[in-house]
Every structure is written in C-alpha cells, then in structure tokens.
Amino acid sequence: MNYKQPLELNGLLLQLDLFLRGNLPPFWASLIEGLLILIAVLAAYAVIALILIYAERKVTAFFQARLGPNRVGKYGFIQSIADMIKILIKEIIHINRVDRFLFYAAPFFVICASVMAFGAIPFGQGLQAVDFNIGIVYVLAVSSLGIIGVLLAGWSSNNKYSMIGAMRSGAQFISYELSAAFALMTIVVMTGTMQLSEIVENQRYAWNIFNGHIPAIVAFVIYLISGHAETNRAPFDLPEAEGELTAGYHTEYSGMQFGFYYLAEYLNMFIIAAIATTVFLGGWMPIQIKGMDAFNQIMWYIPSYVWFIGKTAVLVFISLWVRWSFPRLRIDLLLNLEWKYLLPINLVNILIMVLIVLAGWTLTDLFPILFGN
Amino acid sequence: MQSFSKYISGIFTSLRSLLKGMGVTWKEFWTKKVTMEYPENRETLVISDRWRSELIMPHDENNEHACTACGICMMNCPNGTIKVISASIETEEGKKKKILDKHIWDYGSCTYCNLCVITCPSNAIIFNNDFEGAVFDRNKLVHQLNKPGSKLRDKKK
Structure with missing residues (x-):
C-alpha cells in the first residue's frame, strides 16, 4: 500500500519542522511555523486570485467567441498582475457622511472570512493548515461571516443602492447557507465524520459522489447551486445587479477596498469549488482502483496538490459556464428556488441518505471487495 | 395531488431546459473566435472599398494626373481642408494656361464627406482605404x- 510519491511536499515540510524544533525552544518554533503558514496561505490566496481572474476573463471571452486578454505577456498571462498593480496604486476616495468606522471595517470582514475558510482547505497530502475534527462546520461558519461585511458595507455607505444590494445579499446568503449546509450534512451522514482529512481518506477507492450514488449526486448539484448563490455570482448576482443597483453593496468603495471585495468574490468561488472537491470528488486523493497496484502507482506519481487543483479547476470552470449560460434571477424567484425547491428536496434527500446508510446500500457497503477501504 | 405531480415534473423540465441552455453555451465555447488581432493580421485584413480614409490623386506611369486646377474641390470643401494652388504657364502657341502647382489636403481637418470627389469634373481625386494615418x-x-x-494628362483626341 506504500506507493512512491516523489513530488509530494510533506517530507520537505517534516524536515523543516524537525529543523526548527531541533534548534529552537518549542514556543518559538511554533510561532515561526505559524508565521510561515500564514505567509504561505496569504501568498496562495493572492496567487490563486490572480490566476482565477485571468482564467475567468479568458473563459468568459471564449464563451463570447472572443479571445480575451492576449496583449500583456504571452497569451495575456501578465494581465492580471498588471491589474493588481493598478488597483494597488489607486486612490482610496474618502466618502462624506459614511459611518466611518464600519465603512472601513467592512472589507476586512469579507476578506478575513474568506481567508479563514481558505486556511482550512486540504490542498494536498500534509498541506492543510488546520485540521479540525469539525472541519465542515468550521468552514461553513467562517465563510458565512462574510455576509456581515456585506451588510455593514451596505449600511455604512449611506447610499440607497448599497443598502438595497446588501439587503438582497443578506436574504440570499442566509437562505442559501441552509441548502449548502444540508447538502454537506448529507455527506457527513454517509462518512460519519466532519474532519476534512478523514473525509478525503475515506474516498480512497470511491468518491463520495459515487459512494452515495443518487442522494450524493443530488446533494452535489444542490451544493453547487447554493454555492454559486453564496458567492453572489451570476446568475445569482442580484446584490450587485449593475442595471438596477450600480454595483450594489460595494458602490462606494474604491481602490484596494474595492479590491478586497473583488478578491474575496473570486476566492469564495474557489473555496466553494474546493470544498465541493474535498467533500464530493475525493479531495486530493488520486484516482485509484483497488487491486491494480501498477495503475495506482502511476496515479500517485502525480502529486496530490495537482489532483486537488485539477478537480477544483473543473468545478470553477462549471461555475463560469453557468455564469455565461443563465440570465439573472429576480429576487422573488431566487427565494422561491431556495425555499420551495432546494430546501424541501434537500430535507427529503438527507432522509434518503440516512435510509441508504442504515440499509447498507452505499457502494462501499454493497461491494466491499471493489471499494472498501 | 395534481399540484404535487406538477411540482415534481416542473423540477425535471426546468433541469432539462437548464442543461439545454448549457449545451448551447458549450457549443459556443468551441466556435471559431471572431476577434481580429489587428497589427498581426495586416496581410489578411479586409477593409471595405467604401471606406474613405486618405485623399489621393492617382498618377499614371508617366507621372501624369487628371487635375486641371479648376478649384471646384476647394470651393466645395465644407471646412477648407483642400487648397488648390495653381500656376500659369505659357504654352508653345503663346497661350496662357492655368496648371496645378500644389494640391494640398489636410488629413487633420477632413471630415471625409466625399464632396470633393463627387464634384471633381475630371475625376482626378479619390479616397483610398489606407486607414493607418496616425503620425506624431x-x-x-x-x-x-x-x-x-x-x-496634366493630355486629353485623348
């Protein structure tokens, strides 16, 4: 069962840990490791945001039969770096008659919630900053903190468009948070654990989406829908419906304050895709077939973080695909979709999952020779 | 009961229509892109013949043009873009004749209205479609x- 994994990073990280702990008192070693992890997470956050912005512009262009950015660098690779530099040196315009403290605090709520959720994602074998035993609940909890920033931004901007946008966003977010949580709980019922690392480990031979077949697929679809709604992206982008509300809750923001909302929006898209990957599509676990050791060895040669990024990229692409396929929903239709369709389906679905688990109809229970761990 | 079955069938029909919409955009994703990459595609770029950009006076292989320096283009120009400067020479028969000395046209103030070309009695000037006129x-x-x-080209007898 021990496959060669030449490109994994956990050996390197272990050596770093041993080096630090061998040369420093435990407190300082922990502090330095914590700081290094913080820097790594923030750097990954920024880099992934840049890549996502580039990818979104390119994919968008392709859906619209255009080429997209292709002037700055080869194929426009440096475009989003140029955009980043531009937004960093832009002036932050100070607005009169805003609630000063809340106005300046609001972007940090959004970005902090997003970074905190980002930190808990297992990016690969041994590449997880914190591994709570209630990982899923933690991710749901901190990612829903972001809505406070949105509501504060709308309230403190002293602008009717911001206010309406924030209120819409609040209604939408709180509604869809229910569906997202229930969809993840469906899988928790099946795996019997909330720890993200264990959920990944359980999917060694059968991804949860296959293991739980019908209810898992339904939960996956519902999670993707409500995930899109939570990130305020099209077709659920009516908090910032530009035709009606100029830019919604971030109308009054400029410069890097706006940049924080922008970053958080893209990273939330990534986080939703990453959680969906981890919970439904096997996380960083390579595709493996029980008994076929040669095949498994080849799959393990591809490092786990590449598997993770690849699966996440597919889901991000689906999110962009949906964005450029469907028109924006009206607010009443949006709430109809959640309260009259997704939530009842979800409740029935979780019941079906409980029955399937109790009856032993999951794939690992039905075919333990093929899929059992 | 009927409303319940309507609810269930509504879910499936709407799912199907959503997937159909995604199918349309998926096809669009792979279609040929219509973007023209301008400076690279100079060779293949097609500019319409009706495009007016630069006023020119066609010369034939003997370096002869058709302008008689009548000045009608200058008079018809709405914003004084054209200046026809004529000179007079004496022909062999001793007659005084007006010929063209300089036909001056200002790219910067031309509105491409085409009045000069339409009114020219000897069809001496035309607009070409060489659109890259930017200078420093x-x-x-x-x-x-x-x-x-x-x-001046001699009239055919």
Missing part, C-alpha cells in the same frame, strides 16, 4: 497630393 506631428498630416514633376 500634426504638420505631417498636411499632404501634397500631386507628385513632384507631375503634369
């Missing part, structure tokens, strides 16, 4: 249309 100095926009040493 305003003075370079003032073109002299008749080439140096050119002369």
Whole structure:
C-alpha cells in the first residue's frame, strides 16, 4: 500500500519542522511555523486570485467567441498582475457622511472570512493548515461571516443602492447557507465524520459522489447551486445587479477596498469549488482502483496538490459556464428556488441518505471487495 | 395531488431546459473566435472599398494626373481642408494656361464627406482605404497630393 510519491511536499515540510524544533525552544518554533503558514496561505490566496481572474476573463471571452486578454505577456498571462498593480496604486476616495468606522471595517470582514475558510482547505497530502475534527462546520461558519461585511458595507455607505444590494445579499446568503449546509450534512451522514482529512481518506477507492450514488449526486448539484448563490455570482448576482443597483453593496468603495471585495468574490468561488472537491470528488486523493497496484502507482506519481487543483479547476470552470449560460434571477424567484425547491428536496434527500446508510446500500457497503477501504 | 405531480415534473423540465441552455453555451465555447488581432493580421485584413480614409490623386506611369486646377474641390470643401494652388504657364502657341502647382489636403481637418470627389469634373481625386494615418506631428498630416514633376494628362483626341 506504500506507493512512491516523489513530488509530494510533506517530507520537505517534516524536515523543516524537525529543523526548527531541533534548534529552537518549542514556543518559538511554533510561532515561526505559524508565521510561515500564514505567509504561505496569504501568498496562495493572492496567487490563486490572480490566476482565477485571468482564467475567468479568458473563459468568459471564449464563451463570447472572443479571445480575451492576449496583449500583456504571452497569451495575456501578465494581465492580471498588471491589474493588481493598478488597483494597488489607486486612490482610496474618502466618502462624506459614511459611518466611518464600519465603512472601513467592512472589507476586512469579507476578506478575513474568506481567508479563514481558505486556511482550512486540504490542498494536498500534509498541506492543510488546520485540521479540525469539525472541519465542515468550521468552514461553513467562517465563510458565512462574510455576509456581515456585506451588510455593514451596505449600511455604512449611506447610499440607497448599497443598502438595497446588501439587503438582497443578506436574504440570499442566509437562505442559501441552509441548502449548502444540508447538502454537506448529507455527506457527513454517509462518512460519519466532519474532519476534512478523514473525509478525503475515506474516498480512497470511491468518491463520495459515487459512494452515495443518487442522494450524493443530488446533494452535489444542490451544493453547487447554493454555492454559486453564496458567492453572489451570476446568475445569482442580484446584490450587485449593475442595471438596477450600480454595483450594489460595494458602490462606494474604491481602490484596494474595492479590491478586497473583488478578491474575496473570486476566492469564495474557489473555496466553494474546493470544498465541493474535498467533500464530493475525493479531495486530493488520486484516482485509484483497488487491486491494480501498477495503475495506482502511476496515479500517485502525480502529486496530490495537482489532483486537488485539477478537480477544483473543473468545478470553477462549471461555475463560469453557468455564469455565461443563465440570465439573472429576480429576487422573488431566487427565494422561491431556495425555499420551495432546494430546501424541501434537500430535507427529503438527507432522509434518503440516512435510509441508504442504515440499509447498507452505499457502494462501499454493497461491494466491499471493489471499494472498501 | 395534481399540484404535487406538477411540482415534481416542473423540477425535471426546468433541469432539462437548464442543461439545454448549457449545451448551447458549450457549443459556443468551441466556435471559431471572431476577434481580429489587428497589427498581426495586416496581410489578411479586409477593409471595405467604401471606406474613405486618405485623399489621393492617382498618377499614371508617366507621372501624369487628371487635375486641371479648376478649384471646384476647394470651393466645395465644407471646412477648407483642400487648397488648390495653381500656376500659369505659357504654352508653345503663346497661350496662357492655368496648371496645378500644389494640391494640398489636410488629413487633420477632413471630415471625409466625399464632396470633393463627387464634384471633381475630371475625376482626378479619390479616397483610398489606407486607414493607418496616425503620425506624431500634426504638420505631417498636411499632404501634397500631386507628385513632384507631375503634369496634366493630355486629353485623348
């Protein structure tokens, strides 16, 4: 069962840990490791945001039969770096008659919630900053903190468009948070654990989406829908419906304050895709077939973080695909979709999952020779 | 009961229509892109013949043009873009004759209204479609249309 994994990073990280702990008192070693992890997470956050912005512009262009950015660098690779530099040196315009403290605090709520959720994602074998035993609940909890920033931004901007946008966003977010949580709980019922690392480990031979077949697929679809709604992206982008509300809750923001909302929006898209990957599509676990050791060895040669990024990229692409396929929903239709369709389906679905688990109809229970761990 | 079955069938029909919409965009994703990459595609770029950009005076292989220096284009120009400067010479028979000295056209103030071309009695000037007229100095926009040493083409008898 021990496959060669030449490109994994956990050996390197272990050596770093041993080096630090061998040369420093435990407190300082922990502090330095914590700081290094913080820097790594923030750097990954920024880099992934840049890549996502580039990818979104390119994919968008392709859906619209255009080429997209292709002037700055080869194929426009440096475009989003140029955009980043531009937004960093832009002036932050100070607005009169805003609630000063809340106005300046609001972007940090959004970005902090997003970074905190980002930190808990297992990016690969041994590449997880914190591994709570209630990982899923933690991710749901901190990612829903972001809505406070949105509501504060709308309230403190002293602008009717911001206010309406924030209120819409609040209604939408709180509604869809229910569906997202229930969809993840469906899988928790099946795996019997909330720890993200264990959920990944359980999917060694059968991804949860296959293991739980019908209810898992339904939960996956519902999670993707409500995930899109939570990130305020099209077709659920009516908090910032530009035709009606100029830019919604971030109308009054400029410069890097706006940049924080922008970053958080893209990273939330990534986080939703990453959680969906981890919970439904096997996380960083390579595709493996029980008994076929040669095949498994080849799959393990591809490092786990590449598997993770690849699966996440597919889901991000689906999110962009949906964005450029469907028109924006009206607010009443949006709430109809959640309260009259997704939530009842979800409740029935979780019941079906409980029955399937109790009856032993999951794939690992039905075919333990093929899929059992 | 009927409303319940309507609810269930509504879910499936709407799912199907959503997937159909995604199918349309998926096809669109792979279609040929319509973007023209301008400076690279100069060779293959097609500009419509009706595009007016630069006023020129066609010269034939003997360096002869058709402008009789009548000045109608200058008079018809709505904003004084054209200046026809004529000179008079004496022909062999001793008659005085007006010939074209300089036909000056200012790229910077032309509105491409085409009145000069329409009214020219001898069809001496036309607009071409060479659209890359940008220069760094305003003075370079003032073109002299008749080439140096050119002369009026003799009328065919």
